Amino acid sequence: MIRFENVGKRYGMGAEVLSDISFTLEPGSLHVLTGPSGAGKSTLLRLLYLDQRPTRGSVQMFGHDVTRLARRQLPAFRRRIGVVFQDFQLLDHMSALDNVALPLRIAGDLPEERIQGFVRELLSWVGLGDRLNAKPPTLSGGEQQRVAIARAVIGKPDLLLADEPTGNVDPSMAQRLTRLFVELNRLGTTTVIATHDLTLAESIGGARMQLAHGQLLAVGGGGGAPRVAGAPVPPQPADFGGF
Numbered sequence: 001m002i003r004f005e006n007v008g009k010r011y012g013m014g015a016e017v018l019s020d021i022s023f024t025l026e027p028g029s030l031h032v033l034t035g036p037s038g039a040g041k042s043t044l045l046r047l048l049y050l051d052q053r054p055t056r057g058s059v060q061m062f063g064h065d066v067t068r069l070a071r072r073q074l075p076a077f078r079r080r081i082g083v084v085f086q087d088f089q090l091l092d093h094m095s096a097l098d099n100v101a102l103p104l105r106i107a108g109d110l111p112e113e114r115i116q117g118f119v120r121e122l123l124s125w126v127g128l129g130d131r132l133n134a135k136p137p138t139l140s141g142g143e144q145q146r147v148a149i150a151r152a153v154i155g156k157p158d159l160l161l162a163d164e165p166t167g168n169v170d171p172s173m174a175q176r177l178t179r180l181f182v183e184l185n186r187l188g189t190t191t192v193i194a195t196h197d198l199t200l201a202e203s204i205g206g207a208r209m210q211l212a213h214g215q216l217l218a219v220g221g222g223g224g225a226p227r228v229a230g231a232p233v234p235p236q237p238a239d240f241g242g243f
């Protein structure tokens, strides 16, 4: 369970960009975070990723008050979180395959041969089967976004955070990626997807978290995602073991 209580966030000496944010995310719940540009969606995702600290309030995650963690404790928590941020945060010197393999290699649970098999299958599924060895700077924005999504989901994280995850792809790929998120959520990953795209929000389902001017206007229960009609079926968990 994740619990925010009266969380406020300001950058430097600026005004608060988030004020008195309180909510609970139940394990395995699915939430779509909406709100106008500048409302604080990315800031909220960065607080959830422990990439920013709140300036007030408390945040409970994975059984800990994470506002009290030492910097050296953060990587272990972050390994439980898959992220797709707008800047993708891919490692430019590594191939697409190696970027996506990284969470499984760090986890160290699977032999390299199986890791390679799972990564190839997932990258093929997101339409990048012919770009396995390409490095991120040689990929288009939409291709980089799909590598980032594959990297975020391959290890079946406890929490998935995605910021405008389909902003750079065409509608049919957006539907395919939505299916991936929904299926991951069905396997138990608590999921928060920020988007301006109301079609995406509708197709994901789940509960809305609505931000405006740094205030959370609504947060629902977020239980269970509907099937995405007509979308292709992603690789099943047994087919890519990290999943």
Ligand SMILES: Nc1ncnc2c1ncn2[C@@H]1O[C@H](COP(=O)(O)OP(=O)(O)OP(=O)(O)O)[C@@H](O)[C@H]1O
Residues within 6 Å of the ligand: 011, 014, 017, 035, 036, 037, 038, 039, 040, 041, 042, 043, 044
């Ligand atoms: N690193 C930063 N330093 C200073 N101010 C920041 C920083 N990041 C965000 N802000 C400010 O915080 C406010 C909320 O920004 P944020 O990116 O969280 O909004 P958003 O809802 O994700 O917007 P968008 O939909 O345009 O991505 C904005 O006023 C922005 O200028």
